[in-house]
Every structure is written in structure tokens, then in C-alpha cells.
Amino acid sequence: MKKKTVFSYVTLLLVLTLVLAGCGNQNNNPANPNNSGNDGGSEGQEEARAFRLNLHSEPPSLDPALMEDNVSGTIATGIYEGLTRKDESGNTVEGMAESWEISEDGKTYTFKIRSDAKWSNGDPVTANDFEFAWKRALDPAIGSTYAYQFYYIAGAQDYNEGKTTNADAVGVKALDAQTLEVKLNSPTPYFLGLTSFYTYNPVHQSAKENAGWAADAATIIGNGPFKMGEWQHNTSIKLVPNENYYAKDQVKFTSVDFTMIADSATELANYETDQLDYTGKPTGEIPAEQIPVLAESKKDEFHQVGTASSYYYMFNMEKAPFNNVKVRKALAMAIDRQSIVEDITQAGELPAFGFVPPGIVGVKGDYRDEVKDDFFKEDVEEAKKLLAEGLEELGLSSFPEVKLTYNTNDSHKAIADAIVDMWKTNLGITVGTGNEEWAVFLENRTAMNYEIQRAGWGADYNDPMTYMDMFVTKGGQNNTGFASAEYDALIQKAYASSDQQERIDAMKEAEKILMDQLPILPIYYYSSVYMLKPGFENIYLDYKGDIEYTRGYYVAK
Amino acid sequence: MLKYVSKKFLSMLASLFVLASATFFLMKLIPGDPFLREKAIPEKIKESLYAMYGLDQPIWKQYLMYLNNLLHGDLGMSMKQQYMSVTRIIKDSFVYSAQIGVLAIIVSVAAGLILGIIAALNHRKLLDSLTIVVAVLGVSIPNFLAASALQYVFGLKLRLLDVSGLNDWTDYIMPVLALSFLPAAFIARLTRSTMLEVLSADYIKTARSKGLSGRIILVRHALRNAILPVVTYIGPMTANIITGSVVVEQIFGIGGIGKFFVQSITNRDYTLIMGLTLFYGIILMVARFLTDVAYGFVDPRIKLSRGKGAK
Numbered sequence: 001m002k003k004k005t006v007f008s009y010v011t012l013l014l015v016l017t018l019v020l021a022g023c024g025n026q027n028n029n030p031a032n033p034n035n036s037g038n039d040g041g042s043e044g045q046e047e048a049r050a051f052r053l054n055l056h057s058e059p060p061s062l063d064p065a066l067m068e069d070n071v072s073g074t075i076a077t078g079i080y081e082g083l084t085r086k087d088e089s090g091n092t093v094e095g096m097a098e099s100w101e102i103s104e105d106g107k108t109y110t111f112k113i114r115s116d117a118k119w120s121n122g123d124p125v126t127a128n129d130f131e132f133a134w135k136r137a138l139d140p141a142i143g144s145t146y147a148y149q150f151y152y153i154a155g156a157q158d159y160n161e162g163k164t165t166n167a168d169a170v171g172v173k174a175l176d177a178q179t180l181e182v183k184l185n186s187p188t189p190y191f192l193g194l195t196s197f198y199t200y201n202p203v204h205q206s207a208k209e210n211a212g213w214a215a216d217a218a219t220i221i222g223n224g225p226f227k228m229g230e231w232q233h234n235t236s237i238k239l240v241p242n243e244n245y246y247a248k249d250q251v252k253f254t255s256v257d258f259t260m261i262a263d264s265a266t267e268l269a270n271y272e273t274d275q276l277d278y279t280g281k282p283t284g285e286i287p288a289e290q291i292p293v294l295a296e297s298k299k300d301e302f303h304q305v306g307t308a309s310s311y312y313y314m315f316n317m318e319k320a321p322f323n324n325v326k327v328r329k330a331l332a333m334a335i336d337r338q339s340i341v342e343d344i345t346q347a348g349e350l351p352a353f354g355f356v357p358p359g360i361v362g363v364k365g366d367y368r369d370e371v372k373d374d375f376f377k378e379d380v381e382e383a384k385k386l387l388a389e390g391l392e393e394l395g396l397s398s399f400p401e402v403k404l405t406y407n408t409n410d411s412h413k414a415i416a417d418a419i420v421d422m423w424k425t426n427l428g429i430t431v432g433t434g435n436e437e438w439a440v441f442l443e444n445r446t447a448m449n450y451e452i453q454r455a456g457w458g459a460d461y462n463d464p465m466t467y468m469d470m471f472v473t474k475g476g477q478n479n480t481g482f483a484s485a486e487y488d489a490l491i492q493k494a495y496a497s498s499d500q501q502e503r504i505d506a507m508k509e510a511e512k513i514l515m516d517q518l519p520i521l522p523i524y525y526y527s528s529v530y531m532l533k534p535g536f537e538n539i540y541l542d543y544k545g546d547i548e549y550t551r552g553y554y555v556a557k
Numbered sequence: 558m559l560k561y562v563s564k565k566f567l568s569m570l571a572s573l574f575v576l577a578s579a580t581f582f583l584m585k586l587i588p589g590d591p592f593l594r595e596k597a598i599p600e601k602i603k604e605s606l607y608a609m610y611g612l613d614q615p616i617w618k619q620y621l622m623y624l625n626n627l628l629h630g631d632l633g634m635s636m637k638q639q640y641m642s643v644t645r646i647i648k649d650s651f652v653y654s655a656q657i658g659v660l661a662i663i664v665s666v667a668a669g670l671i672l673g674i675i676a677a678l679n680h681r682k683l684l685d686s687l688t689i690v691v692a693v694l695g696v697s698i699p700n701f702l703a704a705s706a707l708q709y710v711f712g713l714k715l716r717l718l719d720v721s722g723l724n725d726w727t728d729y730i731m732p733v734l735a736l737s738f739l740p741a742a743f744i745a746r747l748t749r750s751t752m753l754e755v756l757s758a759d760y761i762k763t764a765r766s767k768g769l770s771g772r773i774i775l776v777r778h779a780l781r782n783a784i785l786p787v788v789t790y791i792g793p794m795t796a797n798i799i800t801g802s803v804v805v806e807q808i809f810g811i812g813g814i815g816k817f818f819v820q821s822i823t824n825r826d827y828t829l830i831m832g833l834t835l836f837y838g839i840i841l842m843v844a845r846f847l848t849d850v851a852y853g854f855v856d857p858r859i860k861l862s863r864g865k866g867a868k
Contacts, residue, residue, distance in 0.1 A: 058638060058812075060637055060638055060639060061638075061639035061640075063639060066639050068594075140601045140602055140604075140605045141605050142605075143602055143605050143606040143609055144602065145592070145594055145598050145602060145606075147599075147602065148596075148599065160599065160601065160602070161599055161600070161601045162601040211640065212639075212640030214639065214640070215638075215639065215640040215641055232812070233641075233646075233649050233650075233812070234649065234650055234812030235653075235723075235811075235812035259721075259722065259810060260810070260812060261721060261810035262807050262810075262816065263807045263808050263810065265705070265808075266708070266720060266721050266807075266808055266809070266810050269708060269709075269712060269713050269720040269721070270720055270721060270810075272713060273712065273713060273716060273719070273720055275719065275720065275721075275722075437823065438823060439587075439588065439589025439590075439593050439823070439825055440588050440589055442589065442593050442594075442595060443588050443589050443593065446597065476596070476597040477595075477596060477597070
């Protein structure tokens, strides 16, 4: 161990020398928008160093077409860049595209690819690479489970579902090396934001010859701020700056080192012993019982941010007694959400009385600010009355035997136990609980073989639609039996319109119907908790809790 | 000897075939499949994924295909980790498990034997009682508790060792110790009791009366007999330890093979489930086979063939 200490001193000395030698340059660098705040005083100097965080587990794929989880997505943020990217305030800004034009009807997008866009091997990134990547993901033969992300593009769904085998029918075309034209089915105001999502990343043409190109560091060609340095499967990934990146001056970390530690206590121990600079969401986790302790003892390092995800229960509306709206309402009104987030989850979650979580864009600001979630209230007396009425309407003398199922997880269990207890105390009804292993749980959901089931939903893109279109009649995610022609019409109206006010109004009405009928019982809106060592700047979580680290830097205090 | 080995080998093959077949059909009985997602996958995509892995065929055909591939040494591609072969997943992760496992075996056997002998030679004295206390503790403390305690004390509090990872030799200390406690304690107890039995046997008394020195008696006569039950135990222990401990590997953040035993089933990663089962089966059988052979070396009374024993 001694050897290590000496080594780290030597490294520190070397790094300091380098930084001192180079800082004159760095501080005058206009490309770094974050310098202004640090130039002022003797506060500290930017220091070139690595950023170390936990990835939790092996990314199942690093091929943009095949990625489907946030572990893979976290690496993708570093090694790829789409037409656009997100800045630190969550705005969509220029990425591989330096500019774009949107047609009058909002259905045609023309992107200009920047001329200095390069792959990590030095090849230029062209509009053809995007056309190739998107059509490749849509090709049913490749088996992309996230290809539906492209369904806004004209002809994409037909091609993906095999209704046509002609890829030319898909509305994406490279007019020349620098110009990409995209034709949409309907005006989709959030389409631009989608182009920064990992499924939309370009793919190098070498993927044609090597289907398994993304399984090894050596064969991965990316176009992001970083490139693959080292990939020890199931152990670690090291990203190093990509010298071919057009904005390489903005990249400050000497490397981004990911460990794959599955145990949250071990992750925290690594953070506490300075082996990690970051711990917690999205890819790591702080042990739940440690959260209140750390929030107190490490105030400067502890962060808590809202995350656009909802936690709720689904009712099976095809089975009694949940085919009765009064019964559903009674159950929704008879629980104490504040106590659940304060006493059980304890990570700053917000009680939910609607379906769309905060963090989703509305007309001008946050949708949840513009449309208050006061669709129903917690009221035990009213709930009792509704339950009695509901059961009478159903011709039931007592509450039937039902079960609340959740996928195996300590936190889900604690919440389920608490809610069942609240129902017992407040309504005098007994509801059983039980856990199911994930795959079994999903099978039962799809087959609607449940009475009440736990569910959660995170945003795919930043628009209320990512939540609202789930509950259209017979929708793929609507496993509750909820069917409302009025609801469907409102969703269609929002789909067809390019006027944001009109869209939001339609979705607001739809949410009102949903919260009036309550096929689901909202419980809370998620939050993300993480800790970051002092000195690290410009590391942040976006609206849906994904981490952005590519422009991060370190200032010695 | 040759006849014995070939007989053993054939029975191993038969066992493997039964193991592979039983696992294959049992696995297909679990609800769910590898491509079940919270967001339903379009039918066409599901079809092409099924076709990619041959899941669109009837079960019996899948079974025959599987056996055919197996004969060619092909364990297939993982259904979760894209474009990773099962062989590679096993190879990459087994390296870590095997390194830690082999060290743990050496530590367990050495520590167990030494403690056992010390205890037996100091029968009913202080050292004996101490060893028994240590052994009882070792047997009753589960390895995940030992691992967490070691990590907390040496990693987090004293900061003498890194809390996780396998980057230099010092990183091996804690996981190896955590894995060794139980087998070492077990071997110590085993050695002690058989040693006590052997030391009071007639032939030891004879050796003593012949005037042989204590050390010769101990090594040539007593230990040789006392080690027999230990050898029996080493076989299954080896298989268990080197195929990885899910919990110890998880606590020390080691990318070993242990976690795949659980993960592959959760993911319904059919090819990986089969690959791991066979791999574990082979390790277990080979370990037992070697134990049988080792028996012959240690104890000439056990004959492996018609000839004069393995010696």
C-alpha cells in the first residue's frame, strides 16, 4: 500500500506541474463557458484529472441500434453524439448538426452536418452515416427493441413491422454528405429533442462487415467527446478523450473511469475511501438507509434532484371490484402519500396526484406547474363513502379477496406493506401482497393476470405524450383494460397538432379523464440522489435522471 | 488404472448428457423469455429475434440443435449481452473466480491442516480449546458476513486495503480470506478428530515403542491417515470455491463467474444458463474424479485397478 501512496504523490506532483504550465492557456480559452466563474479569485485552478464513477454492471450493448437501458446509455453519452445534444440546462443544442431548418408544416427537418465532424478513427461523419444508422435500426432483421423510437419518421413503422421491405420508403435521406432530410408523419414538436437520444446516434459504416463490432473496445468507432480506452468485461470501462472530436477543447477529464460494482454498500465504501468521485443515481445507488444520514453529514456532496418518472399501481379494470370507478377512487384516496415518501423511500420523492411527473416541458415552462395535479384528494371519510357505494353498485356485501403484486424488491415490498396497512386502517379492507420475479411479473401484466400491480414509468422524451399515449384503448402499455373514446380522441388531437398550446390543452383534458377514472393509482414522482466530491463541476443529471459528464471539469479547492 | 479412468470418463459423459437434457427442458418450463420487456416489442421484431436464436423452432428441434452445437463445442451466443459468446463470458469471468478460488483452497487446506494438527497434538490443552473456538466461529460465520466485516475494518476504517477490485496483489487478501474461513475451519475440525483417532491407534503405539522420532510418526504414519477425510472434502470444496461465490464476489466488486448463475436465470439468457450448468457440472465431476485418483495415491489400500494400486 505504501507504494501506492508514493505513486499518488508523484502523480499529483506531475499533474500539478502540468496544470501550472498549462493554466495560462486554459484560462484564456474562450471555448470553455465555465471559466468565467473560476477566473475571479484565488479560489482554485482547473486541474486535469480523471472522473471515476460506478456503472453498476456490464452494458448489454454499445451498438446504438441495440441499446435499451441506462447503463449502456451512460457510456453512449461519452462515445457517441447525435445530431443534437443537451446542454447543462437541458436545452437541445447543436451536436453533429451545426444547424437545421424545419418546414412550415413542421413535418420536414433538414439538418446540416458540421464539416469538422469526425469519427474517432478520423473518418468524416456524414449525413449518410445517420441514414445508414437509422435504417439499420429499423431493419427488422437486426432485432432492435428500441426501433419504435423512430416511428415518428414517415414509413418507419411499416418498414420496421415488415409491411414493406423497401428501406427507401423510410423518410430519412442524405441529400449530400452534409445534408440530412427527415420527413415525419405528423408535426412532432419534441422530435428535435429526440435526435440527442442514443437510438438516434450515427453508426460507422464498418458495422456492415462486422455485426458484433460493438462488443469490444478495439472495434468500436464512435464520434463523441470520448472514445473507448479499455473495456474489461464485467469489471471496468475507461473512456479517454477523442482527439478527433470537433470540440475537444471543451473536454477536460483525462479519462472517465467506470467500475462495475453491483453492491451499493461497496460502492459507497469506494466513494468514502476516495476510489470514486461520484456515487448514486442513475447507474449506481446509495443504500436507502444511508440517505438520511448522508444528507446530514455530507451536505456539500449530497444532491437530490427530481426525476421525470412516476411510481404507481395499476388496477385490473376487467375484474371485480376494480371494474367500479368508486372502488378505485376509494383506494386512491385512502392512502397517505406524504408518509410513504417521508418514512419509507426518504429520497425526496414527491406525492403524486397526477400521472405526468414534474420535469416535463409544457407550453412555456414545466407542464406540472402549468397543469396542477389536484385531480383528486386524500380524504378517508369520502373514501369510505365511495367504497360502500361502489360495493353496493357491484352487489357485493364485502370487499372480495384481492392481491397486490410487485416485482421482487425491498423498497416495493415496504411500500406495498404500508399501503395495504393504510387500506386496512382507513377502509377496513384486507388486501394480500405478494412478490413476483421480474419476467413472471411482466408475463402476468401482459396477460392481465393480476388485481393490483405495481408499476413505474420513466420518460422516453421530454413531452407529456410519453406518458399520455400509454393509456389509449388497447395500447401496448395499457394493461388495465381502460378504454375511453374521448381519451383516444384527445390524444389523436394532440398528435395531429403542431400548436403547443393546443397540444398541451388536449393532454391536460386527457390527464383529467385518466385521473377521474383512475385505472392507475398514482403514488409518487421519483427523485435521484447522488453524491459528488467537492471540486467537480458541470456534472449534472438531466430531466429524466441521466448523467451528463462530458463537459465536466475539476477545480482544486 | 486405464480401465478405471475410461470407465469414469464414460460415466461422466453420461451424467453430463442427463444434466444438459434435464436443464434444457426445465429451463423452458420457467415462465417468460429473454425478450420480454416492459414496453412490448413489435411482433415482427420479436419474430426476428426468435429466429436469430432459433427459438422459433419446436422445442424438440431446439433440443437437437442444441445437442448438435454442443458436440461441436459451440455453446452459442448470450441472449442478453449482445454478440458475446457464452464461451467468452465464462472464460473472461472464470479467470477471476479461479484465481481467488485457487488461493482460497491453498489457504484453507494449509491453515486447516496446521490448526487441526496443533489442536490434536495439544489435546485438552489451551491451544486445543482455542483452535476449537476459532473453528466453531469459522464454520458458523457466513462468508458474506466475514467479507463485509473485513471490508469495513481493513478497507473503510483502517484504510489498509482497497475496499474492492482486483488491481494489485493486496486486493486478493480480503476476498481470499473471506472465502477461506469456512473451509479452513471445517478442515481443522476434520483433521483434529481423525488425528486424535489415529494417534491412539495401535500402530502408532507400535511405532512409538519402536523408538521412532515424533516427527516421523507424525508425518509418515499419523498425518497420512488423518488426511484421508480431508481429501474427500477437497473435491467438492474445490468445485464450489473456484466456480465463484456470488456474494463474496459482489461485495468485493469482482467480475467473477458467480453472479451469472443468478443473473442468467433472471434474464432468461437460455444459452448462458446451459453453458454455466454444463461448466459447473464438468468442474464438479472432474474434481470428484481427481479426488478418487488422489485417494489411490494417499491410501494404497484403495485400489484403482487390478494392478498393484496407483503407487
